[in-house]
Amino acid sequence: MKNVRVKQEVKVFAPATVANVICGYDILGFALDRPGDEVIMRLKDEPGVEIVNIEGDDGLLPRRAEKNTVSASVQNYLKQIGQPDLGIEIELFKQMPIGSGLGSSAASTVAGLFAINQLLGEKLTRKELLPLALKGEELACGYPHADNVAPSLLGGFTLVRSYEPLDVIHLPVPPDLHCAVVFPHVDVPTRDARDMIRKNVPLKGAVKQWGNIAGLVSGLFMNDYDLISRSMEDVLIEPTRAILIPEFYEMRKIAMEVGALSFGISGSGPSVFSFTKSAELAAEVAEAIKYQLNQNEIECNTYISSVNTEGPKVL
Structure with missing residues (x-):
């Protein structure tokens, strides 16, 4: 715990994330440079946490402090440090799509926790903030998984x-690794996507999945792009979730033909992502997939990013 002067106002950014990373269901994730969410937080004289403004959510997010992941996480933080009645005002600027499979709720939660921690002089370390971020994820989607909040909060690639x-655990990132992300404008609710997953899986499939996870982690440590590529296969979750994403297999075919190292679902979808060895190739992959979707009258957003090793930051 640091003893640093308390600020009156702070503005922060927290990044979007790609979770699961194809073969690592609920255990792997990495942070993106963009998109992400921004929060402005300030002290106020009256006690209690209050959301005074939300922009970019199309009116979808709750304004009650205990129902919104940003403010609820701040309330939990204040309880933990023994200042539950401190007065806090919050403005949330959603700069990423809700329900995209890019960790929208995680980015908001992390932005809130990082902001309050900065505002009050960094009383907790980032790792000490992580359990509080899990509570925010549980509020948002009913399950306290860490594969979005961990990379968003800690930066980089996490296991x-x-x-x-x-x-x-932080994993290394090969220097040339880039990512193409495409968010098709179709609706795949996170809870529905999770409910579709089988609770029991064949041992043969589990063994193959374990091998792929180990291969991917080894490839990251060894800077072995070919090993990364051939390890990024999901035999357990993707076959079920792909049903919910229009043009999924055609998009994968296009991405691999253009030269991507991989192609798969980001989180629970509908966003998809590919690894490449350059930003230029990532842009080509994104553009080719966008063209395919547009040909089928599906609009989309595209993002090109390296793996963001910084995580949240003060603006």
């Missing part, structure tokens, strides 16, 4: 080795 106790 959740264990949930009980929580054990999150």
Whole structure:
């Protein structure tokens, strides 16, 4: 815990994330340079946490402090540090699509926790903030998974080795690794996508999945792009979730033909992503997929990014 002067106002950015990373369901994730969410937070004289403004959410997010992930996370933070009645005003600027599969709720939660921690002089470390971020995810989607909030909060590529106790490990990022993300404008609710997943899986499939996860992690450590590429296969989750995403297999075919290292679902979808060895190739992949979707009258957003190793930051 640091003893730093308390600020009166702070503005922060927290990044979007790609979770699961194809073969690492609920345990792997990495942060993007863009998109993300911004929060302005300030002290006020009256006690209590209050959301005074939300922009970019099309009126979808709750304004009640205990129902919104940003403000609820701030309330939990204040309880933990023993100042539950402190007066806090929050403005949230959603700069990423809700329900995109890019960790929208995680970015908001992390932005709120990072902002309050900065505002009050960094009383907790980022790793100490992580359990509070999990509570925010549980409020947002009913399940306290860390594969979005961990990379958004800590930056970089993360592996959740264990949930009980929580054990999150930073993984190295090969220097040329880039990502093309495409968000088709179709609706795939996170809870519905999770409910579709089988609770029991064949041992043969599990063994193959374990091998792919180990191969991907090894490839990251070894800067072995070919090993990364051939390890990024999901035999357990993707076959079910792909049903919900129009043109999924055609998009994958196009991405691989253009030269991507991989193609798969980001989080629960509908966003998809590809790894490439350059920003230029990532842009080509995104443009080719966008063209395919537009030909089928599906609008989309595209994002080109390296792996964001910084995480949230003060603006």
